Structure formats: C-alpha cells, structure tokens
Amino acid sequence: MKSSFAKYKKFLLLMICASVLSAPEAAAQGLDPNALLKPPTDTWPTYNGDYSGRRYSSLDQINSENINSLTLAWVFRTPTHQLKSTPLVVNGIMYFTSPDHVWAIDARFGRQIWHYQRKSEGDHIGNRGVAMYKGNIYVETPDAHLVCLNAKDGTVKWDIVLADEKLGYFATMAPLVVKDHIIAGVSGDVTDIPGFLVSIDPETGKEQWKWFTQPRPGEPGSETWPKDSDAILHGGGMTWMTGTYDPQLNLLYWGTGNPNPVLAGEGRMGDNLFTCTIVALNPDTGKLIWNFQPSPHDVHDWDAVQTPVLFDAGYKGKTRKLLAQASRNGFYFLLDRTTGEHLTTAPFIETTWSSGIDAKGRPAAKPEATPTPDGALVSPGSDGATNWMAPSFDPQTDLFYVNARRLFSIYYNTVDKTKPEGWGGRDRNLWANSTIRALDYRTGKLVWNHELGDGESIAGILTTAGHLLFTADNAGNLLALDPSTGKTLWHLNVGAHLVASPMTYQLGGRQYLIVPIQDTLYAFALPEKL
Amino acid sequence: MPNWKSAVATSALFVYTFTLAPGALSQQPDKQEAAAAADRGKAAFSQSCGFCHGPDATGARGPDLVRSSLVAHDVKGDLIGPVVREGRPDKGMPPLPLTPEQIADVATFLHARAKEALESSGVPNTYPVEKLLTGNTDKGKAFFEGAGGCKNCHSPTGDLAGVAKKYPPIELQAHMLYPDDKEVPATVTLPTGEQVSGMLAHLDDFVVGLRVGDKTGWYRSFRRKDVKLEIKDPLTAHRELLPKLASADIHNLFAYINTLK
Numbered sequence: 001m002k003s004s005f006a007k008y009k010k011f012l013l014l015m016i017c018a019s020v021l022s023a024p025e026a027a028a029q030g031l032d033p034n035a036l037l038k039p040p041t042d043t044w045p046t047y048n049g050d051y052s053g054r055r056y057s058s059l060d061q062i063n064s065e066n067i068n069s070l071t072l073a074w075v076f077r078t079p080t081h082q083l084k085s086t087p088l089v090v091n092g093i094m095y096f097t098s099p100d101h102v103w104a105i106d107a108r109f110g111r112q113i114w115h116y117q118r119k120s121e122g123d124h125i126g127n128r129g130v131a132m133y134k135g136n137i138y139v140e141t142p143d144a145h146l147v148c149l150n151a152k153d154g155t156v157k158w159d160i161v162l163a164d165e166k167l168g169y170f171a172t173m174a175p176l177v178v179k180d181h182i183i184a185g186v187s188g189d190v191t192d193i194p195g196f197l198v199s200i201d202p203e204t205g206k207e208q209w210k211w212f213t214q215p216r217p218g219e220p221g222s223e224t225w226p227k228d229s230d231a232i233l234h235g236g237g238m239t240w241m242t243g244t245y246d247p248q249l250n251l252l253y254w255g256t257g258n259p260n261p262v263l264a265g266e267g268r269m270g271d272n273l274f275t276c277t278i279v280a281l282n283p284d285t286g287k288l289i290w291n292f293q294p295s296p297h298d299v300h301d302w303d304a305v306q307t308p309v310l311f312d313a314g315y316k317g318k319t320r321k322l323l324a325q326a327s328r329n330g331f332y333f334l335l336d337r338t339t340g341e342h343l344t345t346a347p348f349i350e351t352t353w354s355s356g357i358d359a360k361g362r363p364a365a366k367p368e369a370t371p372t373p374d375g376a377l378v379s380p381g382s383d384g385a386t387n388w389m390a391p392s393f394d395p396q397t398d399l400f401y402v403n404a405r406r407l408f409s410i411y412y413n414t415v416d417k418t419k420p421e422g423w424g425g426r427d428r429n430l431w432a433n434s435t436i437r438a439l440d441y442r443t444g445k446l447v448w449n450h451e452l453g454d455g456e457s458i459a460g461i462l463t464t465a466g467h468l469l470f471t472a473d474n475a476g477n478l479l480a481l482d483p484s485t486g487k488t489l490w491h492l493n494v495g496a497h498l499v500a501s502p503m504t505y506q507l508g509g510r511q512y513l514i515v516p517i518q519d520t521l522y523a524f525a526l527p528e529k530l
Numbered sequence: 531m532p533n534w535k536s537a538v539a540t541s542a543l544f545v546y547t548f549t550l551a552p553g554a555l556s557q558q559p560d561k562q563e564a565a566a567a568a569d570r571g572k573a574a575f576s577q578s579c580g581f582c583h584g585p586d587a588t589g590a591r592g593p594d595l596v597r598s599s600l601v602a603h604d605v606k607g608d609l610i611g612p613v614v615r616e617g618r619p620d621k622g623m624p625p626l627p628l629t630p631e632q633i634a635d636v637a638t639f640l641h642a643r644a645k646e647a648l649e650s651s652g653v654p655n656t657y658p659v660e661k662l663l664t665g666n667t668d669k670g671k672a673f674f675e676g677a678g679g680c681k682n683c684h685s686p687t688g689d690l691a692g693v694a695k696k697y698p699p700i701e702l703q704a705h706m707l708y709p710d711d712k713e714v715p716a717t718v719t720l721p722t723g724e725q726v727s728g729m730l731a732h733l734d735d736f737v738v739g740l741r742v743g744d745k746t747g748w749y750r751s752f753r754r755k756d757v758k759l760e761i762k763d764p765l766t767a768h769r770e771l772l773p774k775l776a777s778a779d780i781h782n783l784f785a786y787i788n789t790l791k
C-alpha cells in the first residue's frame with residue numbers, strides 16, 4: 001500500500017512536473033488567434049486590447065479607492081525619440097515598437113529579452129505596435145514593409161514589401177490578426193498615391209486580398225470622382241490606424257484617410273469615396289459590405305481613421321450592435337454596425353466649418369471653410385479636433401470618451417499650377433487647447449468636460465472596471481479621472497507628454513498600468529506586499 | 531516661452547523648419563547648378579515632351595510624370611534616358627532626339643517637379659504678399675476701430691507702429707490673428723491675504739508658477755488648492771474673436787495692418 005502510494009505519489013509528482021514544465025512552454029509558443037475572441041486579463045494581445053476598440057479593461061485591482069497608493073513598478077528606457085505604440089502582452093512577455101525597433105521585455109520586471117533593429121528609408125513619424133499570431137510577431141516599417149519575427153528571439157522569418165517607399169508610402173500602424181489573416185494598412189499623403197488594406201497569410205507572407213480605398217473606374221463609388229481625369233487613381237485614402245472586428249458578424253471595420261491632393265480639392269470634385277470613410281469589409285475576401293463617410297470631399301486633412309469603437313447597447317428601446325467614432329472633423333457618429341445605418345451625428349467640440357447635417361447624416365461644409373490663396377480661418381486645424389489617440393467606451397458608465405481639441409488654424413491653397421499635386425497648401429496653427437470629454441453614446445451630447453490646458457494633446461484614454469479613466473494633461477501630468485464625473489482622482493508629474501495610449505494587464509496577481517512617456521515605458525502597480 | 535504653451539510651439543516648429551530649409555539650401559553652389567539644370571530641362575521638356583505630358587509634366591494625352599513610378603525610381607536619368615532615346619512604341623511614344631546633356635537636364639527637371647509636389651505641404655515664409663492682399667484697407671481700418679474692437683488694446687502709432695516690417699507677410703497674418711508671444715500677468719492670493727503678482731511661468735490644475743514682478747523676477751510656485759489665482763490673459767479678446775471673424779474681416783484687416791510699415 002505504502003509502496004503503491006509512494007509510486008502513485010511519484011507518478012503524480014512527475015505528472016505535475018511535466019505539466020508545470022510543458023504547460024507554460026506550450027503557452028509560451030505564442031498566441032492562438034482564437035484567444036483574441038475573449039482575451040484573458042493577463043494579456044493585451046492586440047493593439048486595442050481586444051477586437052472592440054473600447055480600450056476598457058475588466059481589471060479592478062487598481063481602483064478608485066486605492067489609486068492614491070499607486071507606485072512605480074519598473075521603468076524601461078529606449079534609445080528612441082517617441083514611443084507611440086501600445087504594447088502587446090502575451091504569456092508574460094511585452095512587445096512594443098518605435099520606428100525601426102521592436103522590443104520584447106519581461107512584462108513583470110521590465111527586463112529586456114530581445115531587441116530587433118532594422119534601418120530603413122521612409123517617414124519615421126511613429127510606429128503604433130505589433131501584431132501576434134502563434135509564435136510570430138508582425139511589424140510594419142517606415143519603408144512600408146511587413147516584417148515577421150520569431151517571438152522567441154526576434155529573428156526575421158520573412159520581410160515583404162507592402163508598398164513602394166519611392167512613391168511616398170510608409171507604414172506606422174499595428175497590424176490586426178483576424179483568424180488566419182494579418183490585416184495591414186499603409187500611410188503616406190505627401191504624394192498622390194492610392195491607399196489600400198491588404199490581407200497577408202501569417203505563415204507565408206503571401207497576399208490573400210487587397211482592397212483599394214478608391215474604386216476602380218466604373219465600380220460603385222467611382223461616380224464620386226471626376227471623369228476623364230486620373231484623380232481617382234491618385235486619390236489618397238491611407239489606412240494608417242488599426243481597425244476593429246466583430247466575430248459574430250465576421251465584419252472588419254476600418255477608418256480611411258483623407259483624399260489627395262490634400263488641401264487643394266479642385267481637381268477631384270465630388271465626395272471622393274472611399275476616402276475619409278468608415279468601411280465594413282469581409283475579412284476573408286476584402287469585399288466591401290457597407291460604408292459611411294464622415295467627411296465627404298475633405299479639403300482639411302480630416303481623415304476618418306479614428307478607432308471605430310464597437311459595443312452592444314440600447315438605442316431607442318432596443319439593444320443594438322453599435323459602432324461609434326469621434327472623427328477628426330469634430331463630429332461624433334453612431335452607426336448600426338450590422339447594416340451601416342446612420343443613427344446619430346453630433347459635434348463633440350465647437351467647430352466653425354460646418355453649416356449643418358445632410359440627409360445621410362454627414363456634416364456639410366461651408367464654402368468659406370475651403371482653403372484659399374489668401375487664407376481661410378477654420379476650426380479645427382488640419383491636426384484635427386481629435387486624432388489617432390485612443391478613445392474609450394466604458395460599459396460601467398455607458399459613456400464614450402474622446403480627447404478633443406479646440407484648434408484654430410488658417411488654411412492656404414498655394415497651388416499656382418493648373419493641376420494641384422501633393423498637399424497643394426498647408427494650414428498654420430494659431431491657437432489650441434484640449435479637453436477630455438465624456439459623451440452620451442446615444443446622442444453624442446456632452447456629459448462632462450475636463451480641461452487639459454493650452455496646446456494639442458495627443459494623450460490616449462484607457463478605462464477600467466476599477467472605475468478609473470487614465471490619460472494625461474498638456475503639462476506633463478498623468479491623470480486618473482473618475483469616469484462618471486471627470487474629477488481628478490490621482491495625478492503625477494512625469495516630466496514629459498504622454499504621446500500614446502495607456503494599457504493594463506494582471507500578472508502574478510499584480511495589475512500593471514503601462515504608460516509610454518516620450519522614450520520611456522513606465523509600469524505602475526500597487527505596492528508589493530513584503 | 532512658458533512651458534505650458536510648449537505643445538503648440540512644438541507643432542509650429544515643424545512648419546518653420548520645413549519652410550525655411552529650401553531658402554537656406556538655395557545659397558549652395560550645387561543647388562544653384564541644379565536649379566539651372568532644372569530650368570534648361572524645363573525648356574527642353576516643354577519643347578519635346580510637353581505636347582503629350584503637359585508643359586509642367588502633369589500629364590495631357592500622355593501620363594502625369596510628376597506622379598510617375600519610373601521617375602520616382604530614376605537616378606540621374608538611368609531610367610528616364612532609355613525611355614527618351616528608345617520611346618515606347620507600344621504606347622505610341624516615339625524616340626526623341628535629345629542629347630545626353632538634355633536628357634540629364636530633363637531628369638533634373640522631373641525630379642524637381644516631384645520634389646515641388648512633395649514640398650507643397652508647407653507655406654514658405656516667402657509666400658507672396660500679393661496673394662494675401664485681397665481685402666480693402668479702408669474697411670480693415672474701420673473694423674480695427676469699430677466692430678473688431680482692436681483699438682481697445684492696440685494703436686497703429688503705438689504698439690503696432692511698423693509691425694508690418696517686423697514679420698514676413700504670411701507670419702504677419704498669423705500674428706495679427708493670434709500673437710502667441712505675450713507674457714501673461716497673474717496674481718496669486720495666499721490664505722493670509724498676501725498677494726503675489728507676476729508673469730505666469732507654469733500653469734496646470736495643480737500648480738501655478740510665477741516670475742514675481744516681471745519676467746526677469748524670481749520664480750515662485752504655489753499649490754492651486756491653497757491659493758486664489760487671477761489671470762489677466764491679454765489674448766482673451768483674440769480667442770473670443772477667432773470664431774466670430776468672417777473671411778472679409780480677416781482680409782480687410784490684413785490689408786490695413788500691412789500698411790503699418
């Protein structure tokens with residue numbers, strides 16, 4: 001009996017050892033794309049944390065009761081200019097980027113595991129992070145390549161060209177994994193090149209489909225471009241922010257960039273579909289299912305790439321599948337994400353450019369807001385009433401949060417040739433200030449307003465079940481606000497600006513709040529029990 | 531500059547650096563030679579290629595060459611040269627009898643055109659004043675003295691005397707709308723009733739910093755929750771005016787301000 005029990009115990013011990021050894025190893029092999037459907041709280045496995053783009057975490061260890069005991073857990077400094085990326089965390093490892101760089105670090109202790117560097121031509125304005133599929137990490141590069149790295153050691157598995165850097169393309173966005181697709185977008189509006197989204201096979205790097213943001217001549221939408229001109233083939237519409245995805249509907253949602261030439265629209269009269277548009281695509285085929293255009297015939301660089309945030313909530317007595325976007329032009333849009341039906345359009349900040357809402361729910365532009373050779377004073381300026389910094393939707397408060405800017409600028413159309421090319425002008429910023437605003441998601445109406453000070457904030461937002469909203473002001477203070485009232489609960493002078501969006505995860509029983517400040521990642525947590 | 535304005539300052543900096551660079555570079559001899567080559571190339575292009583590609587290369591019967599992939603990949607005529615010499619018979623383009631020197635000049639011209647499009651995202655400080663002078667001086671003066679309320683703080687013979695000489699016209703227009711270089715006076719009242727006045731050096735929700743007296747004074751800071759703060763921002767009137775200004779007001783006022791030399 002004793003010996004058989006001893007045998008059994010030994011067997012049990014072996015089993016435990018085997019499972020302890022093998023389970024983490026199996027897990028450490030990477031990220032099953034099915035895990036993206038309901039991410040565990042010890043991960044942040046995709047740019048927005050999950051497919052919805054809500055930037056809401058169900059973690060509540062750090063909460064409104066204990067926020068004033070928040071302390072620094074670790075700091076990771078990089079030899080780079082600005083960290084604009086949102087890190088991914090999978091199996092205890094954090095992956096984040098800056099242009100030409102990817103780091104893998106220990107998500108609990110902030111120690112480097114590997115660092116990948118690849119020098120490149122092209123625009124180095126920023127990089128928003130990586131995507132992960134099984135044991136692979138995917139990063140876009142300033143010369144518009146997509147590089148697949150081994151997540152274990154950062155070695156290159158393959159490197160493919162997404163677009164021609166010599167034509168003015170570059171790439172900044174964090175790719176999105178949907179099933180067996182790596183969805184990648186491109187940047188570049190200084191030259192007149194067409195935008196597109198491309199789906200890449202995660203293993204081979206081969207193209208699965210490509211969807212251009214301008215229809216080919218003769219296709220639906222092409223009637224919104226002039227005939228007998230090459231405008232439609234050079235119409236811009238970059239896809240430079242990570243979209244969202246509804247697994248039940250199997251629809252991919254993406255915001256597209258501004259048309260080209262940017263400020264000189266006289267050579268592209270018409271609405272210019274599908275630029276400055278929210279589109280729903282089939283992720284398996286790239287087929288367009290529906291579209292809604294926040295800024296028809298844009299001449300102010302107000303792209304509509306801001307996160308299309310997905311949530312299911314009540315609207316006029318029924319629970320509906322909704323999509324909300326606070327767009328760069330200063331208007332909030334609420335759509336039915338199954339059909340694309342327009343529900344609400346409302347300004348989320350004061351602007352001067354619109355004369356009203358048209359029958360389709362799109363803001364109509366005043367003629368005098370068009371850039372002119374002698375200058376047109378318009379709010380917002382080309383940097384937008386908001387931009388790429390993350391908005392958030394908190395299901396505990398039912399509020400939609402946006403970083404909103406009042407921004408006056410004078411726009412010049414400087415074209416003195418018959419055919420505008422490139423930007424064809426520019427605006428000069430006069431004055432800006434910024435606020436965090438909480439909106440009623442149904443109406444877009446203001447619920448509370450928290451001023452951030454003079455200047456253009458590019459701080460993103462994170463909300464958590466701990467009844468906290470994390471962001472930063474324009475004076476270098478990190479802020480935790482009460483998401484119900486906008487009141488400040490905690491602040492810390494971190495000496496520089498938050499130029500990305502905060503994120504959070506819980507490992508080893510400890511919740512971490514990660515905030516990139518300029519070139520440094522700061523990890524905050526509650527004090528460890530000694 | 532007080533650091534509470536630094537976010538706007540940073541975004542403006544991009545425009546300044548970008549717009550100043552071409553002017554500074556044009557002083558260099560190799561740039562002058564490139565400009566001369568581009569001029570020669572333009573003449574040759576206009577004569578031999580302009581009929582199909584448009585005199586400014588933006589396309590006519592033939593394609594736009596400013597947006598051409600071949601031109602984007604060309605290095606000193608290595609791709610453009612063969613096309614000119616051999617033509618593209620399949621697309622109806624004949625070979626053209628240009629000399630190697632002319633081909634080099636045409637390549638320089640096409641690259642200059644592409645660069646011009648690339649750099650059209652900046653408004654240079656050399657932007658011609660004629661383009662800005664679309665308003666009526668008398669109406670601008672009337673606005674200054676009347677509806678605009680400008681004379682409440684400004685005088686054409688006082689603070690604004692010679693202002694049009696101080697800035698390039700494009701800067702003058704921006705400065706007229708929002709002169710973002712003013713010191714902001716502020717007064718802090720302590721719980722004891724003591725008052726400290728000076729120029730604002732830092733401001734957020736939690737801390738106010740002052741240079742006591744004037745901008746050369748010693749720095750003092752206070753917790754916002756401990757003091758009463760009164761700010762006399764001289765730009766309040768400008769901020770209130772911005773959303774109300776009609777296009778005609780701006781251009782009439784600029785025409786008037788531009789006379790203050």
